[in-house]
Amino acid sequence: MLDHGRKAMNRCILAAALTAIVGLSGLAAIAHAEQPDDGLVNESAAAMKGKKVGFVPIAMGFDLTEAWAAGLKHDAEAFGYDLSIRDPNWSVDAGAQAFSQLISEQPDVIVVHPPEIQAYTRLIQQANAQGIPVVTMNLKADANGDVFIGANWYDIAVKQTEAIVKSCGQGSGKSGKIAVMQGVLTNPTSQYGIQAIEATLKQHPEVQIVSNQAADWDASKAHAIAVTVLKANPDLCGFIGMWDNMDVGIAAAIKEAGKTGEVALVSSGGGNQASACDNVANGNFSTYISYDAKGQARDLMMAVRSVLQSKPAEPGTKSIALYTPLKTITKESNYPGACWNLDDVKKYGP
Amino acid sequence: MSPSFRPAFAFTQEQIVVAITLALLVLFSVTLDSFLTAGNILALIQNVSILGILGVAMALAIIGRGIDLSIVANMAVSVAWVLQLSNNGVPIEIAIVMGLGLALAIGLVNGFLVAYVEIPAIFATLAMGTVAYGFVRSLLLEDNLIYLKGAADTWFKWIGSGQVVGIPNSVLLFGLVAVVAHVVLRITVPGRFIYAMGDNPTAARSTGIPIRPLIVLQYVTAAAIAFVAGVIAATSVDSVETRIVRSNLVYDVILVVVIGGVGLSGGKGSIRNVIVGTLLIGVLVNGMTIMNVAYTLQNIIKSLILLTAIVIDSLMNPRDEQTSQQGDI
Amino acid sequence: MRETLTRLRYRLVPDHVLGEILAKNWIDNAIPFVILLLTLSIFGALIPGLVTLGGLGGMSAQFGELLLVVLAMTIVMLGGGIDLSVGSVFALSNFVTLALFNMLGWPIPLAILAALACGAAVGLVNGFLVGYLRLRAFLTTLVTLIIVRAVVDMLILAYAVKVARPSTRSAIWDFISFDRVFGMPVSLIFALLLAFAGHIFLTRLRPGWYILAVGGSRRSAYNAGLPVRRTVAMTYVVSGMLAAAAGVFYASRLNAAGSDTGVGMEVLALTAAVVGGNSLGGGRGSVFKALLGTVIVLIVSNSLIRLSLPTGGSSLVLGLVLLAAVAIDVKWLKNRAKVLSRVYVSPTYMKLGRSPDTAEHSGSPYAVNDRLKNVELIGLGEIDGPEDPILDAQGNLYSGTRQGDIVRFLAPDYTRKEVFVHTGGHPLGMAFDRDGNLVTCVAGMGVYRIGPDRKAVKLSDQTNRSWFSVIDDSRMRLADDLDIAPDGRIFFSEATIRFDMSEWMVDALEARGNGRIICFDPRNGSTRTVISNLRFPNGICMARDGQSFFFAETWGCSISRYWFDGPKRGKREVVIPDLPGYPDNINRASDGGYWLALVGMRTPAFDMALRKPGFRKRMVERIAPDEWLFPNMNYGCVVKFDESGRITDCLWDRSGANHPMITSMREDRGWLYLGGVSNNRIGRYRIPGADPEWTAAASYRGEKP
Known part of the structure; x- marks a missing residue:
């Protein structure tokens, strides 16, 4: 009798537990089904779920790539695709290696940030040939891939040159001597930027380039070069820099020489608060052309979403160009919100 | 430290370098208008003072028959951490103590x-530079480039950017570090022991000098000096770029030390040699800059001069097959 | 009981292999190889698909x-x-x-x-x-x-x-x-x-x-x-x-x-x-x-x-991997030799039989006497290390030296000396073949034949490699003594495959059968190992039946006989099981017996040490080689035995002044010539009553007993 009672009790507990489980899963099902199918939402989510996305930046740890990665991470979580970031830490060779490694793993899309015009060209073609769509970020390689998201470097350099002509050209009363600080010479910033600078300056013969050197995106190298240039040309009027993270080195050199405000520094970059707007506000940069990396991150998310949902039939044959809208920031146009904040983007997504 | 058997007519490398420096000084003064001004001379020394301080640290390691390829990494990451801490609200004094602690630990x-694992110094310090950078960058720092924000308006900022009676602090600190290092090496017991150890480690050990603790002391001191250099560098440009670790700076430091006549085989040379070497590079770089020589070409010229100096040294003080040491690269 | 366990333990566990592996040159690659395996397993576990053809092919x-x-x-x-x-x-x-x-x-x-x-x-x-x-x-x-x-x-x-x-x-x-x-x-x-x-x-x-x-x-x-x-x-x-x-x-x-x-x-x-x-x-x-x-x-x-x-993060890990790898490598390099010197010598258990009495007047065949007191001395102070003197048909006396020469003392008075040939290694055992060529074992080099024209020809310096030996035992390290069979085959002993000539005594501490007997066949030029795992095989002498030879095992203190031909072919018999000393070379005597040199006498202390391998191991590990307990090599004698193994004669130099250590003796025309590998002279002893016409060559030709 006692035994029977215990058995009954056991059965009771089991039944209760079962009910609870069934009830809970029912609730969960309800929670899922809460969103009505509008005809696309479920289908598109399913198309992205479990896909593999590879990202090879030039390096992690600076505003541009961190913002883009934040965007991809956001989507990877939201749609359940698998994101793999390979950080070659500024080494072209390691980057090429990581890229070819990714190709052999056959992901559904590869996002690359080419350090040079040529270095990844063959690899992009190779990936396309194997049926993997490629999205190139910000720096245009010779091969188009499927989507290009990034700045038009010719445009940026034209805008930068016009800005410097304004401060150093006719009527400014300055010497008209300017210096150009390039990043990596084989990079599209230099390849197209220099042509733009030269073409623009043709119309302003009073402005001449007295120094044209490369600092490999390295602020300390830019600093060393700028110190030299400033000393060699005491009457220098301005610098054109090609990337804010590097140009802070120039700004430091100008500051050391006590010439802040006197020597113009026109920079460009991803529009991160710390390296763009702050530097404009404190006078380090006189003019800044922003290609809004936060917006690019958004573009990247959308591009990856669309490629994942509808894979190009023959990758690499029809390329889409998404050139980033440019924003000129000066002391006057440095409104709150002109820049974005990296910490916030990392925390809340682009 | 010139051995007594050296013939009277031979010049030491240091004398050669002094002669070259003076010749360049005269040459530039005559040919370049803006060279021989008080402002330019001060700027000249200011520009090389960081190099000079690092040179003192390197000389210390080299005199004791070692080499420290990690000083640049050490200086960058420890000071970057100081800035990062102070940006995050840690009082600058505490941040400095922690940063110095990090440097000393490295x-x-x-x-x-x-000393104890007996890994060749070249390799141990090379690898430690990588480890130190990787450790601090991945675990302690948020960015490659750390700005001086938190302590921008404190005395800390004054260290590298201020001046006393018209002389920039960096120049004064270079002088101070050099004098202290010189006195320590010349007068104190550990200093003399470092010379003895560099000259002949086996003999030094046989005579009872505690070689291993001395080696540790040597690298710890070098690290402390590197930290000082890092503080000056960071406060003069308001930021630390940790990618400096990948640059050629450490090679420049070796250049400054060796060109002045500190022998790489240890036991030879003094802080005076470092100053001479630093001044030569300073004069050279300054002159070339005024003449608008491109940055890369400057590198080539610097290197060629170093090469000339060591070739002359090797011709005047030839190494003998019979006495050269094994594994002495 | 305990001793049985010890015996089994040392018989079953091949201690010597560790030292032999450490002595290999390729062991130098062991550390990087282990690091490679570690790398592969760690990263292979972290990264799926790394250790595949595709994963590695990408690199x-x-x-x-x-x-x-x-x-x-x-x-x-x-x-x-x-x-x-x-x-x-x-x-x-x-x-x-x-x-x-x-x-x-x-x-x-x-x-x-x-x-x-x-x-x-x-x-x-x-x-x-x-x-x-x-x-x-x-x-x-x-x-x-x-x-x-x-x-x-x-x-x-x-x-x-x-x-x-x-x-x-x-x-x-x-x-x-x-x-x-x-x-x-x-x-x-x-x-x-x-x-x-x-x-x-x-x-x-x-x-x-x-x-x-x-x-x-x-x-x-x-x-x-x-x-x-x-x-x-x-x-x-x-x-x-x-x-x-x-x-x-x-x-x-x-x-x-x-x-x-x-x-x-x-x-x-x-x-x-x-x-x-x-x-x-x-x-x-x-x-x-x-x-x-x-x-x-x-x-x-x-x-x-x-x-x-x-x-x-990658810099950090890469740097740490490097430091660890180099630290291990540095320590390994520094300590490998140290470890090797400690582990290489690996003693085993051995129990010798009771040592026969040698006391004077004891009635033992080995009883001490002083018959070698008044030997004539040849080449005193002029030669170093005449291990095995030999005489040619003209009566000229040949002997190897430590300098790597074979020196010839000219008959009849042996006062004139010339370098017969320079071999480059210390010539040990010698024999003349039928054509009057001198065949000799050269330590560290192999077996050489020197013609009357003084041209040295290498006969053999390598044999077949054994399958399971860690040491490359195809090369000869210490060819010791030889003799030539009637059909021209040369049988020679290699005392040990684990030690070189300079440390031959250390082999005694191991008491393992490290040596072997090898046969070189001039008909087809082949060299084969005949008997292996012998305890320092040393002297070899053809028996008079032309089908067998006697050989001495120095650390085994025994004489055995091996049949290489005839009905008993391949058989091995112990002829004298327990000698009072360590036997060296064996040569024929004119009365139908065989001369045997005892290079040193056994001591109770070392006999006991042989039964305690642990003791010898500790000794080798803890104290300097100078202090090690070695077998006595300072005092020996010459004995004669007949084919049954009975001792028939015994010659001692009691004072130890002239011939404390005798490694070989050679009878020729009524004289007995005495050599010692550490001596600076050759002794000459008139054998009372011996046939003055008897020479070894005649004996081998069968003309004399």
């Missing part, structure tokens, strides 16, 4: 690896 | 290039230098190839040749400065690193735009760039072939040996008359060309002339070379080590990129 590990 | 293009650069670094390091300029040369070569091909439109072979020439030129500058002017390698190549890098930077600044875009296509270039042979990129095939060639060069060719000699000890190499400066200079030229070749492949792979090409490559290459076990400072290293190091570094660095660590 030096301690260097010394341990060289 | 293959980079592998070829890196391997070339590591080889470049290694060859300079082997020569005692270091080449930091490899990364810059790599970049220079990359630029030159692209510039000549893309910009100037040169044919690709010419462009490649020009790039290699550039690399060789930089190497020549390095080589001239370091080799001929003797600048310090580290500084000098540091300077060339900076200069070449600056030159490349300037070139890129001027021509970067034009260089990157190919103007023409070339079939060869496309082949190098894209094609795969056996699934491997061309660069890897090339690098592996070159590595193989490099291995042959370093281990088999004279210039390669020069490099290792110079790196091992520049001073000794100089004193030995090697072209030190030229050798050093050449290593840099080769290094420059190898780095340039890597640069060419890089150019073909990426077609990019960026300014960061090859930056930090010198560190990576140095790391690979050192992690592989090539020592900084030269002398120790190999191509295989370079290969191992390259694989390790490549896997680590690539895996770290794939692991998506936070920035700096």
Whole structure:
């Protein structure tokens, strides 16, 4: 009798537990089904779920790539695709290696940030040939891939040159001597930027380039070069820099020489608060052309979403160009919100 | 430290370098208008003072028959951490103590690896530079480039950017570090022991000098000096770029030390040689800059001069097949 | 009971193998190899699909290039230098190839040749400065690193735009760039072939040996008359060309002339070379080590990129891996010899039978007497180490010496002496063959035949290698004594395969059967091991039946007989089980018996030590070799036994003044000639009542007993 009672009790507990489980899963099902199918939402989510996305930046740890990665991470979580970031830490060779490694793993899309015009060209073609769509970020390689998201470097350099002509050209009363600080010479910033600078300056013969050197995106190298240039040309009027993270080195050199405000520094970059707007506000940069990396991150998310949902039939044959809208920031146009904040983007997504 | 058997007519490398420096000084003064002004001379020394301070640290390691390839990494990451801490609200004094502690710890590990594990100094410090950078960058720092924000308006900022009676602090600190290092090496017991150890480690050990603790002390001191250099560098440009670790700076430091006449085989040379070497590079770079020589070409010229100096040294003080040491690269 | 256990334990556990493995040269690669396995297992576990053909194949293009650069670094390091300029040369070569091909439109072979020439030129500058002017390698190549890098930077600044875009296509270039042979990129095939060639060069060719000699000890190499400066200079030229070749492949792979090409490559290459076990400072290293190091570094660095660590994380891990690898390597290198010297000697259990009495008037056949007191002395102070004197048909006396000569004392008075032949090693046992040629065992060299024309011919210096021996036992280390069978076959003993002549006594501490008897057959030139695992087999003498020989086992204190022919073929019998001393050579006597030299007498202390292997092991490990307990080798005698093993005669030098240690004796025309491997004389003793016409040759011909 006692035994029977215990058995009954056991059965009771089991039944209760079962009910609870069934009830809970029912609730969960309800929670899922809460969103009505509008005809696309479920289908598109399913198309992205479990896909593999590879990202090879030039390096992690600076505003541009961190913002883009934040965007991809956001989507990877939201749609359940698998994101793999390979950080070659500024080494072209390691980057090429990581890229070819990714190709052999056959992901559904590869996002690359080419350090040079040529270095990844063959690899992009190779990936396309194997049926993997490629999205190139910000720096245009010779091969188009499927989507290009990034700045038009010719445009940026034209805008930068016009800005410097304004401060150093006719009527400014300055010497008209300017210096150009390039990043990596084989990079599209230099390849197209220099042509733009030269073409623009043709119309302003009073402005001449007295120094044209490369600092490999390295602020300390830019600093060393700028110190030299400033000393060699005491009457220098301005610098054109090609990337804010590097140009802070120039700004430091100008500051050391006590010439802040006197020597113009026109920079460009991803529009991160710390390296763009702050530097404009404190006078380090006189003019800044922003290609809004936060917006690019958004573009990247959308591009990856669309490629994942509808894979190009023959990758690499029809390329889409998404050139980033440019924003000129000066002391006057440095409104709150002109820049974005990296910490916030990392925390809340682009 | 010139051995007594050296013939009277031979010049030491130091004398050659002094002669070259003076010749360049005269040459530039005559040919370049803006060269021989008080402002330019001060700027000249200011520009090389960081190099000079690092040179003192390197000389210390080299005189004791070692080499420290990690000083640049050490200086960058320890000071970057100081800035990062102060940006996050840690009082600058505490941040400095923590940063110095980090630098000394890296030096301690260097010394341990060289003295107790007996890894060749070149390799141990090379690898430690990588480890130190990787450790601090991945675990302690948020960015490659750390700005001086938190302590921008404190006395800390004054260290590298201020001046006393018209002389920039960096120049004064270079002088101070050099004098202290010179006195320590010349007068104190550990200093003399470092010379003895560099000259002949086996003999030094036989005579009872505690070689291993001394090696550790040597690398820890080098690390401390590197930290000072890092503080000056960071406060003069308001930021630390940790990618400096990948640059050629450490090679420039070796250049400054060796060109002045500190022998790489240890036991030879003094802080005076470092100053001479630093001044030569300073004069050279300054002159070339005024003449608008491109940055890369300057590198080539610097290197060629170093090469000339060591070739002359090797011709005047030839190494003998019979006395050259094994594994002495 | 306890002793039985000890016996079993030492019979079953092959202690000696550990020491033999540690003594192997290839054990040097063990540490890098273990590191490689660790790397593979750790990263293989972290990264799914790493340890697959595809996973590793993805690295293959980079592998070829890196391997070339590591080889470049290694060859300079082997020569005692270091080449930091490899990364810059790599970049220079990359630029030159692209510039000549893309910009100037040169044919690709010419462009490649020009790039290699550039690399060789930089190497020549390095080589001239370091080799001929003797600048310090580290500084000098540091300077060339900076200069070449600056030159490349300037070139890129001027021509970067034009260089990157190919103007023409070339079939060869496309082949190098894209094609795969056996699934491997061309660069890897090339690098592996070159590595193989490099291995042959370093281990088999004279210039390669020069490099290792110079790196091992520049001073000794100089004193030995090697072209030190030229050798050093050449290593840099080769290094420059190898780095340039890597640069060419890089150019073909990426077609990019960026300014960061090859930056930090010198560190990576140095790391690979050192992690592989090539020592900084030269002398120790190999191509295989370079290969191992390259694989390790490549896997680590690539895996770290794939692991998506936070920035700096890969530097941290890479640095730690390197430090750990080098620390282990340094410690291993330092302690290997120490450990080896402690483990190599591995005693085993042995129990000898009761030692016969030798006391005077004891009635024992071995009883001490003083019959050798008044021997005549030959060549006193003029020779060193006459182990086994022998006489020819004319009565001239031959003897080996420690200096590596065979000396001949001329009959009849043996006061005149000449060097008969120089063998280069210490000649031990000797015998004349039917044609009057002198056949001798030369320690450390093998068996040689010396004709009357004084020409030495090597008969045999290697035998078949045993399957399970760790030591390469095909080479002869200590051929000891020999005798010649009627059919011309030469049977000789090799005392031990574990020790060289200089430490033959240490073999006694092991008491293991380390020796063997080998047969050389002149009819087909073959050499085979006949009996192995003997306890220091020493003297060999043909029995008069022409089908068997007697042989002595020194540490076994016994005489055995072995039949190599006839009905008892292959049988082995102990003739005298327990001698009072350690037997050495055996030779025929005129009365139908056999002379046997006892090189030393047994002592109760050492007999007991033989039963306690643990004691001997502790002794070897803890105290200096000078203090070790060895068998007594200071006092011995000559005995005569008949075919049944009965002792029929015994000769002692009680005072020990002339012949304390006798290793051999030879009867000839009524005299007995006495030799000792540590003596400086040959003794001559008139045998009372012996046949004055008897010679060993006559006995072997069967004319005399």
